[in-house]
Amino acid sequence: MHARSSRLSRLALVAGAVFATLGVSVVHASTPEEQAVLAPFQALLDGIGKRDHAMMREALLPGGMITLKRGDKITQLHFDAFIDHIPTTGNTQLAERIHDPLVRIDDDIAIIWAPYEFLVDGKLDHCGTDIAHLVKHNGKWLVAGIADNQHASCAGK
Known part of the structure; x- marks a missing residue:
């Protein structure tokens, strides 16, 4: 019975994280177009949480890049290389939960800023700021590029 209870607890934790993450962007988007801009970025984050490479790729413009700033080190990866670093098992x-997104559209x-x-296993691991730029292609918003930084000292950690 303990193993089943443990599995249910983990499932509840994952579901809570997913629902909390899903609710973040919708609450702060004040227009339908802002919600449409946030949707592919949120899908990317959800895909990371689900370890779903196809879900991640669907949100991204092929050929785009991500720039990661970790301390003094800057790493740039094409989206495919970034996705390949996300394990599909484990x-x-x-x-990753965003909050108070600033969205600008022209x-x-x-x-998105x-x-x-x-969070790793429901515990705060690090925080920072995500910046994503998107393009509308064939009527659909896609993430064309991302930059983020990372801080080890976050409120609540």
Whole structure:
């Protein structure tokens, strides 16, 4: 019975993280177009949590890049290389939650600036700021590029 209870607890933790993450962008988007801009970025974050490479790729413009700033080190990866670094198996639960996103749109380009918290197994691991730029391609918003930084000292850690 203990193993089943443990599995249910983990499932509840994952579900809570997913629902909390899903609710973040919708609450702060004040227009339907802002919600549409946030949707692919949130899908990318959800894909990371689900370890779903196809879900991640669907949100991204092919050929885009991510720039990661970790202390004094800057790493740039094409989206495919970034996705390949996300494991598709494992028991470690990953969740990135954005809050208070700033969204700016001009016709078929947009940006998102959002503070985030990254959780590992439900515990705060690090925080920082995500910046994403998006383009509307064939009527669909896609993430064209991402930059983020990372802080080890976060409120609540």
